[in-house]
Amino acid sequence: MKRRQVLTRTGNTEQYLYLVIEAVQRACYTHNNKEVTLVFSYAPSFSGIIDSFFLQKPSLYQLETLTDSKLLRISYHDFDRVMRQHRSIETWVRVALTAVLSGTLQRQIELTAFSAEEKFTALLRRSPQVLNLIPHKYLASYIGVDPTNFSKLLNNVRL
Numbered sequence: 287m288k289r290r291q292v293l294t295r296t297g298n299t300e301q302y303l304y305l306v307i308e309a310v311q312r313a314c315y316t317h318n319n320k321e322v323t324l325v326f327s328y329a330p331s332f333s334g335i336i337d338s339f340f341l342q343k344p345s346l347y348q349l350e351t352l353t354d355s356k357l358l359r360i361s362y363h364d365f366d367r368v369m370r371q372h373r374s375i376e377t378w379v380r381v382a383l384t385a386v387l388s389g390t391l392q393r394q395i396e397l398t399a400f401s402a403e404e405k406f407t408a409l410l411r412r413s414p415q416v417l418n419l420i421p422h423k424y425l426a427s428y429i430g431v432d433p434t435n436f437s438k439l440l441n442n443v444r445l
Contacts, residue, residue: 289352291355296346300338306333309329309351310419315346326352332382335348340383406436410443
């Protein structure tokens, strides 16, 4: 997949669950003509609009590649069939989704209660490699700060 390619558009139902082999993707939401970055995915992790995929409902946001990407994918139909045939996989998916939910709730705490500096510090403690993988304008959007303020955080915050 090429850089800046939309994998899932807002309003479309996610058809695939991806395994990221190489590269970076982001999910983003547009509100009042402003894009807000929700989440990044990069190797080795799964990617896709997870709620749209599992509920088979239209997505509220879009998924795009930030860099040229190598991805493996499985369709909803094939994934559902494998889960029905192999209960151990269904159990593994439940455990993985519970971990995703836990991370999402932690991120919600950060977004609603943390200062910009605390959000920046939490991001770097959790995923220090993102500074080299992801353009800073998207990291700024992810923590909810202006790119100029992100540069200031980058220069002033020490871990």
